[in-house]
Amino acid sequence: MSKNNDLYSKPKDNYHLKIVLKSTGVFIVCLLLTFICLFPLYIMISNATYTGMQLTENPTRVWFGNAIGENFNILTNNIPDDAKVVVRRTAAQYSSTFNILSGYLSSLLIAGTTTLLTVFFSAMTAYGLTVYDFKLRGPAYTVILAVMMIPVQVSSAGFVRFMYQLGLVDNYIPLIIPAVAAPAVVFFMRSYMKSSFPLDIVEAARIDGCGEFRTFLTIAIPMMKPAIAVQAIFAFVANWNNYYTQNMILKDRKLWTVPIMVSGVLGFDRYTDKGVNYLCVMLAIVPIVVIYLLLSKFIIAGVALGGVKE
Amino acid sequence: MASVAQRRIKAVSYAKYGYMFIAPFFLVYCFFQVWPLIYTFILSFQGNQSNVGNWVGMDNYTTILFGKGMADGAYATNAGFFKALGQTIILWFGNFIPQILLSLLLAVWFTDAKIKLPGKGFFKVIMYMPNIITAASVAALFVSLFGDSKNYFVNSLLLDLGIVKDSTATIKFITDPVISKILVMFIQTWLWFGNTMIMLMSGIMGINPSLFEAADIDGANSRQIFFKVTLPLLQPIMVYTLVTSMIGGLQMFDIPFLLHIGSITNKDLETVAVFIYQNFNAGTEIQANYGYAGAASIIIFIITAILGSITFYMNRDKDEIARKKQRKKAEKQYKAKMKRGGLSL
Secondary structure (H helix, E strand, O other): OHHHHHHHHHHHHHHHHHHHHHHHHHHHHHHHHHHHHHHHHHHHHHHOOOOHHHHHHOOOOOOOOOOHHHHHHHHOOOOOOOOOHHHHHHHHHHHHHOOHHHHHHHHHHHHHHHHHHHHHHHHHHHHHHHHOOOOOHHHHHHHHHHHOOOOHHHHHHHHHHHHHHHOOOOOOHHHHHHHHOOHHHHHHHHHHHHHHOOOHHHHHHHHOOOOHHHHHHHHHHHHOHHHHHHHHHHHHHHHHHOHHHHHHHOOOHHHOOHHHHHHHHHOOOOOOOHHHHHHHHHHHHHHHHHHHHHHHHHHHHHHHOOOOOO | OHHHHHHHHHHOOOHHHHHHHHHHHHHHHHHHHHHHHHHHHHHOOEOOHHHOOOEOOOHHHHHHHHOOOOOOOHHHHHHHHHHHHHHHHHHHHHHHHHHHHHHHHHHHHHHOOOOOOOOHHHHHHHHHHHHHOOHHHHHHHHHHHOOOOOOOHHHHHHHHHOOOOOOOOOOOOOOOHHHHHHHHHHHHHHHHHHHHHHHHHHHHHOOOHHHHHHHHHOOOOHHHHHHHHHHHHOHHHHHHHHHHHHHHHHOOOHHHHHOOOOOOOOHHHOOHHHHHHHHHOOOOHHHOOHHHHHHHHHHHHHHHHHHHHHHHHHOOOHHHHHHHHHHHHHHHHHHHHHHHHHHHO
């Protein structure tokens, strides 16, 4: 008996040990990657609490200082009149480029309206393509699939010149209205509708005398809530982060959004202050990270569903 | 009665509502996407700067591709475009290969039922996080960390650790032509590996678990399972990742464009997207080189189309094609046999 036991227990122990070793190894690698992901963000927050002078003296600060208020005062040009010329010039430069409140408002306005337009009109297009049977339904869907892959850079030269001709440069319209046509979102919503929207409901609504548009608004949209929520999050993040198009269209400082302001700060040649730089980046990053952490469950699930890649 | 009502409803054509529902999408798409694309095409055959609007034929293309042309600096434009194209390809390879390897490894680990990993959800959330941060802010953050002189975090740390001996010989992360490229590759990988990992994970989880079980029972080790089961079945989603990443790589703009200190951009990081942008966005309207920008855009458009079709062509279902061939061959043989049989009769 005992001999038998040995024979069977030995490889099993080995197997267990192997699994434990492997799991530990994987865990350590994951911890390392977590560190790599978080460390730059941690340094950003901790170094925003030092003055530029302190950071030049000793750049490897890994704990928190107490100069965040001072940095914020420079950023908002809230400095005493008898401050040194350098400080005054630095403050004037930062505050004229990085007006955080106006940046937040612009970004929020653009990201908010584009998100609404994208999800509403994408749901509407997907509804039209699924519920109704018409001659051009097949070709229309093929066109949407084909244009999904066209890079935005390819048409941007013509886009900008066209906007100059229409006098729409320094205007939010060319950043907001194009959101109505989002091929990737239509594709996603259509496949969602195909799998979980019974067409009998539309017929039932018709028999009850409900108009077509009302059926869409009061029956289809509530039923598509999960898909709309996921796409709304992605549309918001994508538009909040969209530096390329916004930078092409918005030349006037008063209209600048947060990403353009950050790039403006990067472009300073003189009178820079590392502490204030960190503070600017922090102010730009923190809102989106907070939103992400609150909604991370939906976001991860949404990425896993595929069909989402910028 | 109901059946009468139903029949009446069926008799009504609802096709016009279909057009009404999809009309806004197509109107806006034509106005803001299709026309600009056509207009870019038109601009690529017209002049630059004050010459916009005058037809110049293929001049912009010959200037960009061969360095010939009437304009001053034709050679510089040609060299600039090919430098940008080469750098785009280098930067894309340098970020895609580590990214796909890392993501694949993590995806396999995260979906392996045998590995007990606490905090899996937490790891996923953290690893995806860089992807949602504004690329402009990421560039600013890494510039602040990796500045060239000893006054910046990483160089100062390397000095303290004794890896860099001399405070004047710090590593030029931002300005060195090679090291700055490696930094961009690192940032791109940092931004995207979480996204790719989650996509591949959903791909692996879509594979029938009994296949893994069967392989396990047959005594396959984890490497064999990976190469013989997971990887072949993951092919469609890998192709999708490859194509989207390639198209994304050709569009790479924010990080290479912004990774510099001061107002002068780093020429050694210039990608095709930056080349196009700088040509049509040069100061005032009158200085803009719409012709070059348009021609470069159309070249990129063609490259994108070719890349996409090659990838899909190479990744067709080879077994299916082989089977089709075999079937055809068998059919032919059968026909030939029948013919011969007919003759002998």
